[in-house]
Amino acid sequence: MKTRILFVDDEPNVLSALRRMFHDMRGEWEMDFASDGPSGLAMIAEQPYDVVVADMRMPGMDGAMFLREAQVHNPGAIRIVLSGHSDRDMILQTVRPAHQFLQKPCQPAELKAVIARGLSLREVFLDDRVKNVVARLDRLPTVPRLYAALLDVLSKEDPSMREVSGLIAQDVGMSAGVLKLVNSAFFGLRVHVSSPAHAVNLLGLEVVKALVLGIGLFDRFDKEAFRDFDLEKLWSHCLGTARFARAIAETEAAQAATREHCYIAGLLHDVGKLVMATNFPERYQEVIRACQAGEGTILDMEHHIFGASHAEVGAYLLGLWGVEDEVVRAVYLHHEPGRDRRAGFSPLAAVHVANRLEHEMVILSPGYAINPLDELYLMASGLDARMPEWRAACQAVLDQPGRDED
Ligand SMILES: [Fe+2]
Ligand SMILES: [Fe+2]
Incomplete structure (x- = not known):
């Protein structure tokens, strides 16, 4: 079965770049693209995904809000954030619903590796008992x-x-x-x-x-x-x-x-x-x-x-x-x-x-x-x-x- 991946980004040229980048992955990946959070959520409601990749900064529903919703409606997905450089601290501190984050602009190989890594650590990331403890941490420790x-x-x-x-x-x-x-x-x-x-x-x-x-x-x-x-x-x-x-x-x-x-x-x-x-x-x-x-x-x-x-x-x-x-x-x-x-x-x-x-x-x-x-x-x-x-x-x-x- 193909891995189902949803990409959400408000910039049309980022989405078309992703489409082009991963054209050669069509044999293994089934990819969908959404231009904002609400339409991403509508696609999730139709059929859940294995991986969800979202931009951090989007007008209206931002990446953090979208991923939080995705966590509820598609709990089995690995959630990846794409962000600009300056967001890193913010992401590390505040985005609990993300499993992995990646800086923009990223190379196709990098994104592929992060997706593969998320899938291979699925067992670790998607364990509900663990998530419950992590979700209750008041102070999510940030990396030095x-x-x-x-x-x-x-x-x-x-x-x-x-x-x-x-x-x-x-x-x-x-x-x-x-x-x-x-x-x-x-x-x-x-x-x-x-x-x-x-x-x-x-x-x-x-x-x-x-x-x-x-x-x-x-x-x-x-x-x-x-x-x-x-x-x-x-x-x-x-x-x-x-x-x-x-x-x-x-x-x-x-x-x-x-x-x-x-x-x-x-x-x-x-x-x-x-x-x-x-x-x-x-x-x-x-x-x-x-x-x-x-x-x-x-x-x-x-x-x-x-x-x-x-x-x-x-x-x-x-x-x-x-x-x-x-x-x-x-x-x-x-x-x-x-x-x-x-x-x-x-x-x-x-x-x-x-x-x-x-x-x-x-x-x-x-x-x-x-x-x-x-x-x-x-x-x-x-x-x-x-x-x-x-x-x-x-x-x-x-x-x-x-x-x-x-
Ligand atoms: Fe131990
Ligand atoms: Fe020990």
């Missing part, structure tokens, strides 16, 4: 400004590394945070990293980008508002999980991109906890108390009290912020990998195991019920025999805090 700026530069065809390092260096607070972190024992680098350019060179751009996102999110957390939640411990657990996940990927001789995805997914796997604890401090406190009282694991209690887990909420937001699909998937299922049907090694497998081993080998909060390893999943993926080697690799990370980065 620098992260958004990095995405902008990187979306160019040939981004220059100098430009990227320059951007990071301009944000004095953030670059100090990145340098402090990469020079700390957590990273176990033998060399001293002296500048953002050096960090990008040594660690790779994707990893530095993830650090900017991680540091930005953790920094924004209001420690005063939530005293029972130990931010330092969570950050240290995330960094530890990232290193373990990468060490596991190395034993699999995984490609550089997969190793990076493992590291990034490890680093960001629990951001959902931050978001939930910040937005619902009292209810999250209940989750933690119930865990400490031995009533169940974090995941059980989150499901019980919120109806969705930190893994799902975190993945939803990371998906919205343009983090790679593989990373989003690994975060989404890190406590329930059995929901993934693919066999063989993946960042999901690495993060699931790394998270568990980090809790087991580095005990930060005694008495905290640890989520079990999903043995059935490991067997079904043909990975169970790898456990002893993975465990040894993680132990080696703990034993040798100083080692050269590859």
